[in-house]
Amino acid sequence: MTSSPLPHPRICVVGGGPAGLTCARVLQQRGIEVTVYDADDAVDSRDLGGTLDLHADSGQIALADAGLTDAFRALARPQGQAMTRRDHHGTLLGEFTPAPEDTAAPEIDRGQLRRLLHDHLRPGTVRWGKKLVRTTGLTGRAHRLEFADGSTVDADLVIGADGAWSKVRPLVSDAAPQFLGVCFLDARFDEVRHPEVAALVGDGHLFANDNDGRAVILQRNSNGVVRGYLAFRAEFDWHLAAGVDLADRAGLRAHLAAEFGHWSAPMRALIVRNDGDYVPRSFWALPAPLSWAHVPGVTLIGDAAHLMAPFGGHGANLAMLDGAELALALADDPSRYDQAVGRHESDMFARSGALAASANQALHDFFASTTPDAPHLPPDHAQEHRDYLARAAAHRRERARRAGATAAGPAS
Structure with missing residues (x-):
């Protein structure tokens, strides 16, 4: 027997990285309350690493959903898309210079991106210094979050955006990073x-x-x-x-x-x-492709769901798209959020599985021993950028098709 829908679910996001912050921003833009919990002491309390290229078919779509395209463009570096490949002697093997109008994958520092997303949330949305140690199931679909400081929070929907070593993942899968x-x-x-x-x-x-x-x-x-x-x-x-x-x-x-x-x-x-x-x-990396049977009241996005090698730059991009797509699914059907989450998971599995497997294989191939006359040549970046733009257009068409089908309702 299906439990009755909850019209105003208590939504908690665990993890204040690109996935969790994007999800929270899109939810708030659509009038849905959400709280984010993160173990860091502050948004800028640690070095997050280098730069990211945000792809037109994923990260940039998520930023548009969050209403942050202009804010992103003010920080992004389209010229950062340039690539040079050399061997260990310094011999030039290949190079790519983006056209002036090329915005398929501009660069932005990881710290700048986190700050951008955080600063466009309502004050107090993120609770810093909250290291999750355990999540336990309660009656029905609810779960209790237990933090290292001894505090607890109950939620109707827990969104695990807590990265590689997710404390939420064991609720849905026994998969572990390798x-x-x-x-x-x-x-x-x-x-x-x-x-x-x-x-x-x-x-x-x-x-x-x-x-x-x-x-x-x-x-x-x-x-x-x-x-x-x-x-x-x-x-x-x-x-x-x-x-x-x-x-x-x-x-x-x-x-x-x-x-x-x-x-x-x-x-x-x-x-x-x-x-x-x-x-x-x-x-x-997690085993790829990775999927799980839907568990009421909990889901994963970003690295918690599909941790992969950095080759191709898909990880953060998919994480942001996961967050935006999940938020949109919840906004479309907030009274039956578990069904919405289940549909989102199916879409996420299809979107991320092959990319994760290919990224892991690309890293293996790049660091495999080669012979001097068969070096690993650079990818065709111009073609990659054309592919990003083509997939972005296809994604928009699919969204429009779904919106039209929803507006039309069931056939009589």
Whole structure:
């Protein structure tokens, strides 16, 4: 027997990243109350990493749903779409320069995006310093959230937007992230201090790799910063076996200089001349494609639902689209929100599954050993941008079709 609908569900979002904040913004734009809980102390209490390209077929659609297109364009860097590919000797393998009117995937710093989304929510929407430790089911569809500070909150709908190590995910799936065998060291360069680095990176991104699973990926960020990622195949605790103290910058640089010793001198400068410490990162992914049987009163979006490798830049884009699409589904049928959530989940599975699998495979292929005469060539970025725009148009057509079908009602 189906339980009676709740006309005004208590909605709690766990996670104040792109997925959760986008969802909350779109809900508020449509008159639906929502509260977001996040473990961080404040919106800017930690370094979120480098830059993101927001795709026309996903992230930009979500921003339009949130009424934030103009605010995004004021911060975005269309010139950041530029790409250069070199080998470990510095030989140019390929490059892409976007046309002046190309807005298929402009760049924005992760911190700027979070601040943009947060600042367009009603004050007090996000409760900072709320680390979720447990979620338990109550009578009916409700769940209780228990936080590390001892407080609890009851919700009719819990939206898990709490990332890779989601505390909400176990309510719907026993899937857990798996290590992808690749580690990064995040490094920063002040372009004024390092004009040679800035020149190599240009307006956008530089990708350089050798034939044995080592790579350098540099990104132009805002405010005169170049962000670099030194990447290599290794176990996530590689530094222990190597006897390297990650907090010892000089010792770590000596280790990297040896590991990348066969790279040319100008390319080695990208590895050992950074400003500040290296920040270790490792890459994990959920099994892809991932789905689950709908559980009343709870759902997942973003990395909590489809954590994937960063290749292709789909993760944050899909996360934002998840948040917007879920909010729109709830706004369309707020009195029967569980049915709306179930339909959204089906759409999300179809949208994210293949992209997650392809991103994970792309990362594996990029860091696989190759022969000198068969290097991994750069993707066709111009074609990628045409694909983003084509999929964006198709997405708008599908939305219009659904809206028309809903307005027409059932056939008599």
